[in-house]
Amino acid sequence: MKKLVEIRDVSKIYNPGVNEVKALNHVNLIIGEGEFVAIIGQSGSGKSTLMNMLGCLDTPTSGKYFLHGQDVSHMTDDEQSDVRNREIGFIFQGFNLIPSLTALENVELPLIYRGVGKKERAKLSMDALHHVGLGNRMTHRPNEMSGGQQQRVAIARAIAQAPPILLADEPTGNLDSGSSKEIISIIKKLYKEGRTVIIITHDPGIAAQAKRIITISDGQIVSDIMNKDYKD
Amino acid sequence: MYLEYVKSAISSIKSNKGRSFLTMLGIIIGIAAVLTVLIIGDGMKATVNGEMDSIGATTISVTLDDTKTDKGFTKEQLDLIENNISDIDGVSPGLQFGGQLMMGDKAFDAMVNGETPASGMSGQVEMIHGRFLIKSDVDEAKKVVVISQTAATKLFGYENVVGNFLEVSAYGATDEYVVVGVRKDNTLDTAYASFFEEPSFIVTMPYTSMLDLYMIDMESYVHGFTIYTDSEYKDQVLSKTRSVVENVMGLRGENAVKISSGYGFDETTNTILNIITSVVAIIAAISLLVGGIGVMNIMTVSVTERTREIGIRKSLGARTSSILTQFLAEASILTFTGGLIGLLLGLAISYLICRIIDFAFIVNPVLVVIVVLISTAIGLFFGIYPAKRAAALDPIEALRTE
Numbered sequence: 001m002k003k004l005v006e007i008r009d010v011s012k013i014y015n016p017g018v019n020e021v022k023a024l025n026h027v028n029l030i031i032g033e034g035e036f037v038a039i040i041g042q043s044g045s046g047k048s049t050l051m052n053m054l055g056c057l058d059t060p061t062s063g064k065y066f067l068h069g070q071d072v073s074h075m076t077d078d079e080q081s082d083v084r085n086r087e088i089g090f091i092f093q094g095f096n097l098i099p100s101l102t103a104l105e106n107v108e109l110p111l112i113y114r115g116v117g118k119k120e121r122a123k124l125s126m127d128a129l130h131h132v133g134l135g136n137r138m139t140h141r142p143n144e145m146s147g148g149q150q151q152r153v154a155i156a157r158a159i160a161q162a163p164p165i166l167l168a169d170e171p172t173g174n175l176d177s178g179s180s181k182e183i184i185s186i187i188k189k190l191y192k193e194g195r196t197v198i199i200i201t202h203d204p205g206i207a208a209q210a211k212r213i214i215t216i217s218d219g220q221i222v223s224d225i226m227n228k229d230y231k232d
Numbered sequence: 233m234y235l236e237y238v239k240s241a242i243s244s245i246k247s248n249k250g251r252s253f254l255t256m257l258g259i260i261i262g263i264a265a266v267l268t269v270l271i272i273g274d275g276m277k278a279t280v281n282g283e284m285d286s287i288g289a290t291t292i293s294v295t296l297d298d299t300k301t302d303k304g305f306t307k308e309q310l311d312l313i314e315n316n317i318s319d320i321d322g323v324s325p326g327l328q329f330g331g332q333l334m335m336g337d338k339a340f341d342a343m344v345n346g347e348t349p350a351s352g353m354s355g356q357v358e359m360i361h362g363r364f365l366i367k368s369d370v371d372e373a374k375k376v377v378v379i380s381q382t383a384a385t386k387l388f389g390y391e392n393v394v395g396n397f398l399e400v401s402a403y404g405a406t407d408e409y410v411v412v413g414v415r416k417d418n419t420l421d422t423a424y425a426s427f428f429e430e431p432s433f434i435v436t437m438p439y440t441s442m443l444d445l446y447m448i449d450m451e452s453y454v455h456g457f458t459i460y461t462d463s464e465y466k467d468q469v470l471s472k473t474r475s476v477v478e479n480v481m482g483l484r485g486e487n488a489v490k491i492s493s494g495y496g497f498d499e500t501t502n503t504i505l506n507i508i509t510s511v512v513a514i515i516a517a518i519s520l521l522v523g524g525i526g527v528m529n530i531m532t533v534s535v536t537e538r539t540r541e542i543g544i545r546k547s548l549g550a551r552t553s554s555i556l557t558q559f560l561a562e563a564s565i566l567t568f569t570g571g572l573i574g575l576l577l578g579l580a581i582s583y584l585i586c587r588i589i590d591f592a593f594i595v596n597p598v599l600v601v602i603v604v605l606i607s608t609a610i611g612l613f614f615g616i617y618p619a620k621r622a623a624a625l626d627p628i629e630a631l632r633t634e
Contacts, residue, residue, distance in 0.1 A: 057547060057628050078551045085549020096544045096631065100247040112236045113549040157548070 001032035010063030038210035089158030148179030256570035258523025263574025265516035273509030275591035295456035300488035322350025346439030362394035362413035373440035531618035543630025563615025571607020
């Protein structure tokens with residue numbers, strides 16, 4: 001299995017000095033291509049910091065982060081933007097769709113920033129929306145859709161440009177149980193199609209859906225196990 | 233890719249129509265105000281200078297300041313001046329007195345003009361029958377007159393009265409003149425006739441003949457004259473006139489010669505008009521500045537409101553420059569559109585005003601282009617601060633904002 005994510009001795013310290021907070025404390029982590037990982041932790045455990053780190057939204061105070069073999073721990077903002085655009089598909093708790101844009105336009109956004117031409121962009125975006133079962137909702141705006149539908153648009157946006165990693169931050173946190181199941185099954189489907197999926201959650205029920213479960217507490221990884229109960 | 237930013241900016245402006253319009257309003261008013269002032273200013277200058285009325289022909293008037301000198305012009309001096317200024321049609325003292333035209337036992341009020349052939353070049357004189365005054369008429373003080381077609385019809389009952397005799401009377405003295413030409417009526421005839429209830433006419437005769445009729449001593453009476461020339465040569469003529477007149481009259485260094493061009497408005501008047509236009513335009517430009525600050529204000533609010541959107545865009549891979557471009561595009565499209573509307577509004581308002589106060593309506597295309605460019609530049613300038621703020625946002629912080 002090829003290494004996709006390699007975190008080496010990464011620490012993140014906020015407010016260095018007397019009141020410093022060690023959000024991540026010498027964390028080591030390797031995630032291979034095609035894995036389905038859940039990172040679980042209570043609030044304040046450092047899981048959000050880890051998620052920001054993995055998503056190239058933040059840089060470590062010390063240690064190194066290799067993504068696809070490339071050291072991404074010390075990059076300029078624009079370099080980070082490019083890496084995010086190329087490597088990572090984000091799925092957020094709050095969907096994070098742009099309200100003034102239609103479903104299709106939202107899905108097209110990362111492709112615009114990558115510089116994909118208009119026709120190609122429309123094709124990829126429509127394919128992605130069909131993939132999540134929203135082929136009939138392309139021209140709807142976020143406020144015209146249910147939470148589950150909005151999250152599916154967000155998933156389509158995350159997969160449209162086929163990034164190596166899907167990074168889902170509490171993807172079902174704002175959804176009812178029916179929609180949650182739907183979203184989890186879509187995420188599982190994407191994993192089975194060969195994508196690497198990382199879910200960040202505080203919900204053991206969600207974490208139990210993944211193949212590998214990593215528990216984080218007080219900024220450290222306290223357990224990293226393969227899920228024996230994983231069901232396809 | 234930049235087209236995408238423009239599109240996205242337009243959709244963002246559209247999604248907030250009411251606010252976008254109010255923001256634009258400042259620019260619309262500013263641009264319309266500046267444009268109106270400048271166009272009316274141009275129209276005022278053009279009208280004052282009479283450049284519109286008779287294309288080509290123009291006049292320059294020369295007078296001696298009676299507080300500096302008591303000299304007057306003789307015929308010899310006028311002829312000398314005329315011969316020494318090149319590129320002119322000629323000069324005329326342009327004498328005017330009231331008089332009467334006698335036809336049998338009837339008398340008609342008349343304005344008697346004493347002119348030279350040059351005054352026929354003003355663009356106001358169009359001959360129908362016969363001829364206008366010629367040089368020998370003036371040199372030999374011939375008893376000839378030119379009258380208008382209405383005068384001919386009213387006095388004689390028909391139009392082509394060339395060769396007929398007409399009695400002109402002034403202060404009791406009466407003399408007989410030959411009509412050598414009949415000219416078309418012009419605005420002066422209409423204006424003059426409108427002053428009186430009874431029919432009244434303008435007759436033109438050589439000024440030398442007029443001096444004889446009215447028994448006037450030219451040197452003690454004629455303190456000024458008019459130069460007739462083409463506006464093409466106006467500047468050259470203006471530059472030569474003073475020295476020629478001073479030399480001929482022996483008035484060098486006395487600062488006694490007053491020169492003005494156009495319809496009685498001189499260069500000083502023009503300068504004053506320019507200053508007035510500039511001052512009013514600057515005041516109007518301040519409203520444009522206020523409009524620009526309004527744009528900056530709204531864009532700043534917009535950035536704050538859309539912090540989350542900016543965070544989303546950044547998480548999806550938008551670079552700093554992409555965000556910057558998006559917001560600059562939004563600001564400049566807003567002001568560009570405002571500028572276009574302001575342009576149309578300004579053109580409409582200035583057209584109406586020019587119509588009402590009877591100014592020439594002249595639109596300089598360069599002005600139009602500059603106005604549109606400036607409105608766009610205002611968006612870029614006042615958009616920089618909010619756009620930079622947007623681009624500098626930390627994606628994590630921005631995503632956390634509700």
